[in-house]
Amino acid sequence: MxxxxxxxxxxxxxxxxxxxxxxxxxxxQPPPATQAPAAPPTVAPTKAPQVxxxxxxxxxxxxxxxEKTIKDAIPIFEKENPDIKVNLxxxxxxxxxxKYATEIQAGAGPDLIHLAGYSIRNFVESGYLYxxxxxxxxxxxxxxxxxxxxxxxxFKYQGKQYGLPSDYMAMxxxxxxxxxxxxxxxxxxxxxxxxxxxxxxxxxxxxRKGSGKTDTWGFGTVGTIDPGWELRFSPVLLSHGAAYLTPxxxxxxxxxxxxxxxxxxxxxxxxxxxxxxxxxxxxGAGAVRxxxxxxxxxxxxxxxxxxxxxxxxxxxxxxxxxxxxxxxPVKAGKTLAKTTTAWYSGWMITKxxxxxxxxxxxxKWLTSKESDQRxxxxxxxxxxxxxxxxxxxxxxxxxxPILDDKFxxxxxxxxxxxxxxxxxxxxxxIADTVNKEVQNAFTGSKSADAALxxxxxxxxxxxxxxxxxxETCPAY
Amino acid sequence: xxxxxxxxxSRAVRTPFGSEITGNxxxxxxxxxxxxxxxxxxxxxxxxxxxxxxxxxxxLPAIMAVANSFTPxxxxxxxxxxxxxxxxxxxxxxxxxxxVTIIFVAYTxxxxxxxxxxxxxxxxxxxxxxxxxxxxxxxxxxxPDVISGLVWRFMYDPTAGIxxxxxxxxxxxxxxxxxxxxxxxxxxxxxxxxxxRGYPFVMLILLAGLQAIPKELYEAxxxxxxxxLQEFRHITVPGLVRMVQVALALDxxxxxxxxxxxxxxxxxxxxxxxxxxxxxxxxxxFKYFNFEYASAMAVVLAAIMIxxxxxxxxxxxxxx
Numbered sequence: 001m002x003x004x005x006x007x008x009x010x011x012x013x014x015x016x017x018x019x020x021x022x023x024x025x026x027x028x029q030p031p032p033a034t035q036a037p038a039a040p041p042t043v044a045p046t047k048a049p050q051v052x053x054x055x056x057x058x059x060x061x062x063x064x065x066x067e068k069t070i071k072d073a074i075p076i077f078e079k080e081n082p083d084i085k086v087n088l089x090x091x092x093x094x095x096x097x098x099k100y101a102t103e104i105q106a107g108a109g110p111d112l113i114h115l116a117g118y119s120i121r122n123f124v125e126s127g128y129l130y131x132x133x134x135x136x137x138x139x140x141x142x143x144x145x146x147x148x149x150x151x152x153x154x155f156k157y158q159g160k161q162y163g164l165p166s167d168y169m170a171m172x173x174x175x176x177x178x179x180x181x182x183x184x185x186x187x188x189x190x191x192x193x194x195x196x197x198x199x200x201x202x203x204x205x206x207x208r209k210g211s212g213k214t215d216t217w218g219f220g221t222v223g224t225i226d227p228g229w230e231l232r233f234s235p236v237l238l239s240h241g242a243a244y245l246t247p248x249x250x251x252x253x254x255x256x257x258x259x260x261x262x263x264x265x266x267x268x269x270x271x272x273x274x275x276x277x278x279x280x281x282x283x284g285a286g287a288v289r290x291x292x293x294x295x296x297x298x299x300x301x302x303x304x305x306x307x308x309x310x311x312x313x314x315x316x317x318x319x320x321x322x323x324x325x326x327x328x329p330v331k332a333g334k335t336l337a338k339t340t341t342a343w344y345s346g347w348m349i350t351k352x353x354x355x356x357x358x359x360x361x362x363x364k365w366l367t368s369k370e371s372d373q374r375x376x377x378x379x380x381x382x383x384x385x386x387x388x389x390x391x392x393x394x395x396x397x398x399x400x401p402i403l404d405d406k407f408x409x410x411x412x413x414x415x416x417x418x419x420x421x422x423x424x425x426x427x428x429x430i431a432d433t434v435n436k437e438v439q440n441a442f443t444g445s446k447s448a449d450a451a452l453x454x455x456x457x458x459x460x461x462x463x464x465x466x467x468x469x470x471e472t473c474p475a476y
Numbered sequence: 477x478x479x480x481x482x483x484x485x486s487r488a489v490r491t492p493f494g495s496e497i498t499g500n501x502x503x504x505x506x507x508x509x510x511x512x513x514x515x516x517x518x519x520x521x522x523x524x525x526x527x528x529x530x531x532x533x534x535x536l537p538a539i540m541a542v543a544n545s546f547t548p549x550x551x552x553x554x555x556x557x558x559x560x561x562x563x564x565x566x567x568x569x570x571x572x573x574x575x576v577t578i579i580f581v582a583y584t585x586x587x588x589x590x591x592x593x594x595x596x597x598x599x600x601x602x603x604x605x606x607x608x609x610x611x612x613x614x615x616x617x618x619x620p621d622v623i624s625g626l627v628w629r630f631m632y633d634p635t636a637g638i639x640x641x642x643x644x645x646x647x648x649x650x651x652x653x654x655x656x657x658x659x660x661x662x663x664x665x666x667x668x669x670x671x672x673r674g675y676p677f678v679m680l681i682l683l684a685g686l687q688a689i690p691k692e693l694y695e696a697x698x699x700x701x702x703x704x705l706q707e708f709r710h711i712t713v714p715g716l717v718r719m720v721q722v723a724l725a726l727d728x729x730x731x732x733x734x735x736x737x738x739x740x741x742x743x744x745x746x747x748x749x750x751x752x753x754x755x756x757x758x759x760x761x762f763k764y765f766n767f768e769y770a771s772a773m774a775v776v777l778a779a780i781m782i783x784x785x786x787x788x789x790x791x792x793x794x795x796x
């Protein structure tokens with residue numbers, strides 16, 4: 001019995017280590033060749049190209065209305081490029097950075113990834129991406145001129161190019177015309193100033209369904225810790241003439257009178273005017289879209305994704321008749337260069353790719369004029385290409401369907417007023433810092449002024465590495 | 477050669493294996509000792525593959541995390557520095573997170589124990605169909621962390637959640653209680669969700685302990701005229717002490733690592749009200765790409781858990 005146990009132990013140890021052993025030469029010997037029958041004389045066949053499979057990851061695949069557009073487009077590429085097969089991989093918007101960073105670090109990242117502006121700088125500076133500069137240098141002169149120059153710059157680091165821009169839209173005010181009408185407001189005259197906005201929001205915050213309590217609110221917004229939060233707060237800051245950081249990105253600029261005014265206004269929507277539904281600090285973009293689709297809120301800050309998403313939540317919402325779009329309101333009496341924030345994204349090849357040349361061909365195709373036009377047709381997302389979204393300064397007209405779509409034409413017109421967020425790898429931390437302090441002010445844990453001061457001080461600490469020894473930031 | 481080895485060898489000579497050893501007297505003494513050691517340590521040998529796997533999957537990343545907290549292991553330039561720990565000491569948000577974590581762990585563990593004990597006592601009854609109630613009692617534990625967080629988030633929703641719906645029907649004046657958005661309610665709401673999800677773990681351990689207490693003790697106590705409370709105090713409690721220690725130790729370690737439920741419910745908000753350390757570490761590493769700083773935070777959290785688990789490990793070692 002003991003002998004049996006001993007042999008069993010030794011045997012199991014050997015079996016667990018067997019898989020780790022390199023195959024012996026004898027095990028890899030090919031089987032003996034069989035004699036092939038004599039083939040009839042034919043023209044020598046051309047060698048079939050080696051088919052490579054590229055892994056492409058995109059959060060758009062997680063939403064039905066976007067997924068269809070992408071899945072319909074890929075076969076077109078595969079037909080034009082028979083030596084490349086594309087495997088699409090879904091990823092959630094919230095977790096893409098964590099998953100990509102882990103996978104790429106482990107050497108198992110996809111060949112191509114799609115990232116939003118929030119985290120592009122982190123990836124560009126982290127060494128996770130493939131340098132596509134040699135490929136661009138082989139392209140015809142002026143290749144990069146097809147895109148807006150300021151967007152191409154976002155993917156450059158230390159003189160090298162690490163990606164190409166893709167989506168590009170301005171944040172605008174989306175509103176429900178039906179709720180406007182019911183509240184006695186003209187649906188064709190959306191608010192132009194923040195004072196008007198507040199007035200409208202108050203009028204539309206009411207007991208609409210006869211429930212005996214407020215069941216419709218004038219405005220809804222993202223309030224949870226979410227990458228999409230800053231897309232909603234930034235336009236308010238910018239349209240008051242304020243900014244997060246100083247132009248040299250060494251200090252916070254939240255100590256200016258304009259920033260304080262913008263912050264107080266934003267907080268007041270929740271604490272004083274109460275025009276925002278309760279529980280704002282736990283609401284993400286999905287919750288706000290659901291509220292809008294179900295007519296619980298009359299206005300929200302959104303962009304190109306609003307129009308296609310709303311009917312998927314509530315098929316009875318008539319976007320042709322009831323969905324309105326307007327530029328962001330501004331501070332009365334102010335003339336500002338930038339009054340809203342830009343949403344943008346890009347395609348990048350990761351350093352894990354085994355097929356850089358094929359990945360480059362796919363990257364070019366994904367950011368081509370035809371692809372971006374197709375993307376707009378299916379998903380209503382505008383492009384970072386001048387020949388799709390237009391460039392009036394260069395006399396380049398936008399893709400006609402953009403100009404024909406009432407919602408999209410507002411987004412397209414606002415692009416010139418849209419500001420890109422600060423290009424620092426600390427940007428996610430800076431945005432979250434302000435977000436948390438906004439939450440503290442919303443909930444009354446801190447006064448608006450105290451919350452803003454804390455945000456200001458924390459951001460200055462985050463930016464300390466950018467300042468020289470002895471350099472300080474002004475007091476709040 | 478020490479006395480123990482000599483004793484083992486002389487014993488070995490008299491065994492079926494030993495006859496082989498004496499039959500091969502030309503074998504070196506070392507191989508004979510090894511032979512005997514393998515036979516004696518069969519149990520250890522069975523556990524060895526699993527131990528190696530654990531070292532690889534858990535031990536190696538832990539060592540890398542410790543190293544990363546002192547020097548950026550993914551960078552080409554490696555310099556040893558204590559900067560991350562210095563920064564940690566001065567980071568107000570880290571200490572706030574630690575405070576929230578301690579409060580979260582203390583309350584959830586206490587409530588897991590209380591609720592787990594009550595349910596275990598109830599499920600220890602000898603009644604027909606008790607198996608069905610035991611299955612129902614375990615169900616919350618079978619639901620993944622992340623899903624529990626989502627479900628409770630929907631339930632807590634101020635305008636569409638079922639909790640506020642029932643409160644409204646009961647005539648509560650403010651129908652829109654912000655369970656997850658109010659700084660004073662957010663942490664208790666998250667704790668309640670976690671207690672619902674986590675109590676079965678403690679309940680199972682205590683139920684096993686209750687079932688191990690001999691029934692004769694209760695019969696004898698009843699014969700002697702003991703009341704239910706006296707039975708509980710003098711039989712049940714002493715019989716459960718060991719199991720309570722085990723449950724507490726394991727639960728504290730689990731609760732310090734809680735992540736998915738809180739992440740899905742509040743993301744650590746509002747402000748820092750529910751910002752437990754695992755969330756803060758996750759954010760630093762995966763959102764802000766502050767890999768070295770996040771590693772330092774993780775090392776501190778691990779050190780706290782090691783300190784907490786020392787009494788448990790000592791107890792287990794004493795037992796063996």
